[in-house]
Amino acid sequence: MAITGAARLAGIMGWPIAHSRSPALHGFWLHEHGIDGAYVPLAVAPDRLEQALRALPALGFRGCNITIPHKRAALRIMDRVDPFAQRIGAMNTVIVAPDGGLEGSNTDVFGFRENLREQAPGWRASCGPAVVLGAGGAARSVVAALSTAGVAEIRLVNRTRDRAEALARDLAAPETRITVHPWEQRNEVLAAAGLLANTTSLGMENEPPLEINLAPLPETAVVVDIVYVPLETGLLAAARRRGNPVVDGLGMLLHQGRPGFAAWFGAEPQVTPALRRAMLATFAGAH
Ligand SMILES: NC(=O)c1ccc[n+]([C@@H]2O[C@H](COP(=O)([O-])OP(=O)(O)OC[C@H]3O[C@@H](n4cnc5c(N)ncnc54)[C@H](OP(=O)(O)O)[C@@H]3O)[C@@H](O)[C@H]2O)c1
Incomplete structure (x- = not known):
């Protein structure tokens, strides 16, 4: 125009x-x-x-x-x-x-929350602990979004522990317990989780794949990848195959x-x- x-x-x-x-x-x-x-x-x-x-x-x-x-x-x-x-x-x-x-x-916090609301309308904060992979800039918005949505426990998993601890300190809130876990424990922490969010750059085009074994994750847990190139990441494809509801990253970009x-x-x-x-x-x- x-x-x-x-x-x-x-x-x-x-x-x-x-x-x-x-x-x-x-x-x-x-x-x-x-x-x-x-x-x-x-x-x-x-x-x-x-x-x-x-x-x-x-x-x-x-x-x-x-x-x-x-x-x-x-x-x-x-x-x-x-x-x-x-x-x-x-x-x-x-x-x-x-x-x-x-x-x-x-408005990234708004974007994450609106995208989750739209693509996983059945998800509730009460569905269980949330696992967040990554502690970079995007992870901060995702943790803030989950915390303000009322998630009681967030398990934060990052390669660099200091970065995860700083995030947990900065975003501490009375309503949410943020626990920090080593990258090597990313499979075990999935047990009984209600949501898994990848906020690392792994799985993005031209980046290494995200290597994770979803076996411990309940099949009802929502799996979110905020990477949006490709739209269907390896994580989302694996989650979809085992029946988990999935949320891609494009909606977060659009809603923000x-x-x-x-x-x-x-x-x-x-x-x-x-x-x-x-x-x-x-x-x-x-x-
Ligand atoms: N959908 C959206 O609207 C939206 C919005 C923002 C970002 N994103 C996407 O989110 C991703 C992260 O963005 P960001 O701004 O948070 O980047 P960032 O601040 O650079 O953080 C990158 C994260 O990935 C982790 N990481 C990178 N390489 C790794 C590896 N080989 N093994 C394990 N962990 C690794 C880093 O861990 P360390 O701390 O150990 O380095 C860190 O936690 C990007 O793909 C970006 O495109 C999407």
């Missing part, structure tokens, strides 16, 4: 940024809603992040998404940060307030974009089969 001189502006800041699927995602919604607006890639080097963020109000931008490597650094540049993003230690959405102030929040789009462009976007198809086509085109 052609834009006019009055177009609303938003974008995504990262370094590099050429690989980002967010312009395609927001572009789909802008077209679908017939909005006079543009969502553009903003390649911003780490040493110019503050300058670039501070320029948003001056340029008339309504805000932007923040991606690798700026998700942590952007926090201290904001005028106001959602307490939740502060606790997670990472943000991905900036909204320029009417007074020109920069407001930071984290909704709150920002609504704030910048004034319409409530939906995650539909047509959107999923359009996004999958962008992956196919990239290879």
